[in-house]
Amino acid sequence: MKHYDVLVIGGGAAGFFTAINLVEKHPHLKVAILERGKEVLSKVRISGGGRCNVTHACFVPSDLVKNYPRGEKELLGPFNQFCSGDTIEWFEKHGVELKIEEDGRMFPTSDSSETIIDCFLKATQKLGIDILTQQSVQSLYQAENYWKVETQNQQFKAERIVVTTGSNPKIWDMMTALGHTIVPAVPSLFTFNIKDPRIKDLMGLSSLADVRVKGTKLSASGPLLITHWGMSGPGILRLSAWGARILAEKNYQFTLQVNWLPDYDAESCADFLKSVRTEQAKKTVAKKAPFELPNRLWEKLVLASGISSEQKWADLTNKDLHQLQLQLTEGHFQVNGKSTFKEEFVTAGGIDLKEVNFKTMESKLLPNLYFAGEILNIDAITGGFNFQNAWTGGFIIANSF
Structure with missing residues (x-):
């Protein structure tokens, strides 16, 4: 011995x-x-x-x-x-x-x-x-x-x-x-499985975002990375760590709310969109993001708002702007399971x-x-x-x- x-x-x-x-x-x-x-x-x-x-x-x-x-x-x-x-x-x-x-x-x-x-x-x-x-x-x-x-x-x-x-x-x-x-x-550090047309074909794209789990007090901020299975990146991992027990109880089925514009809330985003409608009236909405947002993601969110790829800013109604603001600052994504870094x-x-x-x-x-x-x-x-x-x-x- x-x-x-x-x-x-x-x-x-x-x-x-x-x-x-x-x-x-x-x-x-x-x-x-x-x-x-x-x-x-x-x-x-x-x-x-x-x-x-x-x-x-x-x-x-x-x-x-x-x-x-x-x-x-x-x-x-x-x-x-x-x-x-x-x-x-x-x-x-x-x-x-x-x-x-x-x-x-x-x-x-x-x-x-x-x-x-x-x-x-x-x-x-x-x-x-x-x-x-x-x-x-x-x-x-x-x-x-x-x-x-x-x-x-x-x-x-x-x-x-x-x-x-x-x-x-x-x-x-x-x-x-x-x-x-x-x-x-x-599990504590994991990524979210999400199938959604708004993030389809955007694998590898990263953007700063505020994320929260709907119906809870769980929230986090940081870079959000779009992957072929859903969402990852420091912001998501942070949320998974703080929410480890709550999300396990939900069996990893929940609604994720994403604000793609952390510097804006619903009201300031709505005001800014109205000013863009005036200043860029003749420009095509989907072509270029007026925010610090990847253009490919911007285009997807514009289309998800019900705005066509050819529409000009001048054509947008207040209802259109409201739908766009919701996609930008209060986008809802259904999470269906997790992926863990083995x-x-x-x-x-x-x-x-x-x-x-x-x-x-x-x-x-x-x-x-x-x-x-x-x-x-x-x-x-x-x-x-x-x-x-x-x-x-x-x-x-x-x-x-």
Whole structure:
């Protein structure tokens, strides 16, 4: 039976960050990472389209927590200990420079997730951390003064256990058996399946929009991307994260209301359309958008308003203008199901946050058992926030020993 001071179960972002910080702060500790797969850090490799969205350029903890539909209240204290700025500094110290993109997302300057993976692998090697792959945990239980872990082919004992297995149902079941409560998982980041003539043949087109789920208080803003199956993009993903539980209850059947002109409400849009009718009287309505809107989308919305492709602005009645205003600022689209990014699957659900001490990330029910990352009922909108939760949790665990 192999004996370690600390066993980290889960060879992903949170697991590696925790193990590295533990040994850097406490060099005497003998630490191992157990990974059920053949490879470690597989989600890091494919995250951010293979570039790894490490964190977000949001440096104030009270602002940063607003990006977490689940975990907002609990993460405030942890982020005051280790925030995005600390992440940048940590990676710089380990030879990885990060850059900020226009939307605030942060990536390695190499634009390759391999840079992050190499950084972690070099650090674990230098620190003497054992990485044990193909070790699927079969049982986990507490003996008198240590934990015993059994995989399919080995047995381990350790004084402390850190669980960073993400949304792994098998491990959640083990945690339930140990007395923890698991909030049932539902998908969090997903796109909307919509079949509608207004977006047909517009695949790849992106436009800023305000979106809301009719009959609820759910709303979001941001770029909306039209895909061959419906709608995606940061605005839609944000809405799916905040609405994860509500939309699951609706079985992903609901009406999406889209305002394609975030700078306009119904009244200001109506006024502007009337002024365009006067100023561009002789011009063809469908030919060119008078707003910052892709022309192909504008043409579809004009036709959906009942205005023909040949009509001039001067020909439009007030009723025509009203129909056009509705399409622009209050377009209704029927959503019929969702599509999930298999490789970047994020769930809402996990260990109930009331059962965790966020000053140490230790279980309140079982001493010497710690959690970091998505095994907890914490998830964020897209943009590097889920990784930041992993880094912060790992740092706090290392500091608490």
